[in-house]
Structures are given as C-alpha cells and as structure tokens.
Amino acid sequence: MIEEYPRNLLELEAMFSTEEACRAYLARLRWPEGFRCPRCGNPDTWPVRKTLLQCKACKYQTSVTAGTIFQDTRTPLTVWFRAMWWVTTQKNGASALSLQRILGLKSYETAWAWLHKLRRAMIRPGRDLLTGRAEVDECYIGGPEDFLSGRLNLDKSLVVVAAQEDGPGIGRIRLRQIPDASAASLIPFVQESVELGSVIHTDGWLGYSPLEGNGFDHEVTFLKGKKKSPSELMPRVHLVISLLKRWLMGTHQGAVSHKHLDYYLDEFTFRFNRRRSQSRAGSCFTDWHNRQLRCNRYRWTTSCILTARSHGSFPLAKHTQQSPT
Numbered sequence: 001m002i003e004e005y006p007r008n009l010l011e012l013e014a015m016f017s018t019e020e021a022c023r024a025y026l027a028r029l030r031w032p033e034g035f036r037c038p039r040c041g042n043p044d045t046w047p048v049r050k051t052l053l054q055c056k057a058c059k060y061q062t063s064v065t066a067g068t069i070f071q072d073t074r075t076p077l078t079v080w081f082r083a084m085w086w087v088t089t090q091k092n093g094a095s096a097l098s099l100q101r102i103l104g105l106k107s108y109e110t111a112w113a114w115l116h117k118l119r120r121a122m123i124r125p126g127r128d129l130l131t132g133r134a135e136v137d138e139c140y141i142g143g144p145e146d147f148l149s150g151r152l153n154l155d156k157s158l159v160v161v162a163a164q165e166d167g168p169g170i171g172r173i174r175l176r177q178i179p180d181a182s183a184a185s186l187i188p189f190v191q192e193s194v195e196l197g198s199v200i201h202t203d204g205w206l207g208y209s210p211l212e213g214n215g216f217d218h219e220v221t222f223l224k225g226k227k228k229s230p231s232e233l234m235p236r237v238h239l240v241i242s243l244l245k246r247w248l249m250g251t252h253q254g255a256v257s258h259k260h261l262d263y264y265l266d267e268f269t270f271r272f273n274r275r276r277s278q279s280r281a282g283s284c285f286t287d288w289h290n291r292q293l294r295c296n297r298y299r300w301t302t303s304c305i306l307t308a309r310s311h312g313s314f315p316l317a318k319h320t321q322q323s324p325t
Helices: 009-015 019-030 077-089 096-103 108-120 183-193 206-214 235-252 261-273 287-293
Strands: 045-048 052-055 133-141 157-166 169-178 199-202 217-220
Touching: 009 077, 019 077, 077 096, 077 108, 096 108, 108 261, 133 183, 133 235, 157 183, 157 235, 157 261, 169 183, 169 235, 169 261, 183 206, 199 206, 206 217, 235 261
Parallel strands: 133 199, 199 217
Antiparallel strands: 045 052, 133 157, 157 169
16 A cells, blocks of 8 residues: 655645545555455445445445444544544644633534544554563652652652663663552562563662562662762663653643543653654554554554444554554
C-alpha cells in the first residue's frame, strides 16, 4: 500500500474534507486487500444504511469503525481527524482546554474524553522489549509533602522508569505507575519491559535484588556516599524523570490525577520514543496497517485508531523489527 498521510494542514483539509473520504481512508487501512468478513472471511457484501456492510454469506454486519475509538461516535470523522492532527503536531502535546478551543467543542469534558481515548491508542500491545543495557529507577509524581521523602512518600504516585542506553544517549523508554517499590512490583515491570539477558543498571534498593535470578545481569550503583550526584551516576533515567515532570507541569499544569496518570505516561512514552522521527505527525496515522503487514515505517496519528476500543485493544502480531513505541 502506498503511503498516504497529510504532511501539513492543507493536505489534511484536501484529503479528509468529507465523511466519505475519512471512511474510505479507514477502509483502505483496515482492509488493504479488500473487504473480508471478520466472521467467515467472505469478500462479498451489500450496504446496509449508510455505514454498515452485511456479509452475503453469513449475514454478519460490520462497519469500518467497528471496534475502534470511533465506534458509536456521533461526531463526524472529519472532526476526529482534525483532533488527531492537532494532538500529534503539537511538540509537547495538547491539553483538553486547547483542543476544545481549536475544534470549537461545546464542553471541556468532551475534549478531555477524546484525549484519553487517543492516549489509550498510543501504546501498541506486544511492542518490542528494550534490549542491551537499561537504567531503571523510580520517581514520585505529585505535590511535595512535609517531612516525607523518597519511598516513604505514600500519598504520591510512584512511577518506575526504564531507559535504554544508546551509547552516551537514551534509546527507547518504558514507564509504569506501580503501587509500591517492592520486588513484587518492580520485577514484573522489568520482565515486561526489557529483554531477558539484558543488563539492568539500578541503585542499591533491595527491591531490585531478584533481578539476577530472573534472567538479567544486574549492575548496582550505590548512590549514597558518592561524590557524584544520582543524575551523574545514572544520567539517562534521571533525565527522563526530569523531562516527564517538566512535561506534566508545562503541558498539563500538573493537573493529572493518580487515576488517569497511566494514560499520560503512555503519551509521554509515545512522544519521547518518536522524538527523532523526521515526521512526528506522520509517525502513527497508519500504524495499525503497519502492524498487520509488518511494514518498516511509522506514520501520522492514530497509533491504534483501528485497534483501540474505548476499554482496550485487539491483540496484534509482534514486529520482527523494533518499533519506536
């Protein structure tokens, strides 16, 4: 399939000016070799009303938006596409208030809900694991509290961060909110984020002790009593933590609840891992198509528009090559 995604606002308006053009585009992504009934595989259909297709063999009805974040929406797809374009073209992301103003949405709540749907679609299930060497550490997200520091600060949100080493720089990252800093929370995160056999560089916290017995090479740097600061001893992961906090404060004014923090972490991961993309706005629009056909490039906005339901995602085949996700 030939790459087709808008590289600027004029192309967006030209390509997706009508509802029919948006649906045709989604159909080409969803069924690049022509429609196939999801139940029986039959290619023959007839239209039912304006948006449904009914299989001639088994009578099953479906639509191009079924099982996506567009399912059951009453908002025109042209507005959705503009929302996705706006979100992905903003270097540091977009707030619900800015999205409401740009699109002229009637309520802040609608803009907020849309952004969360898009954030759910930014992370690909079965994505490639970090490899080689990775620094892992935790941080707390939330307001300062008197007399409590470090891992004793229970009212903040605890986030664990893994940063892949790329020479002196940072490769891909992974983030997750965890309930506590115990081995029961830290080890599963590392196992689900980093490939077995990799070198995991951590501080001396005992929660990381089981790494050696779980198939990883564990490199420990004790931070206390050292002349160098933690950010010098483990520079990559501390830089990511600093950028995360700055992003939350700058773009979202720190107004992120514990309940929804995971969605913001997904967006930060998405943006950070695509920071070197020549076309950041073009990195994700047809990502669903890439996953299905195992293509090599990533494009414009909806990482999973065609795979993310409002409550989850379809399982997808794993790439044979690393993705920037």
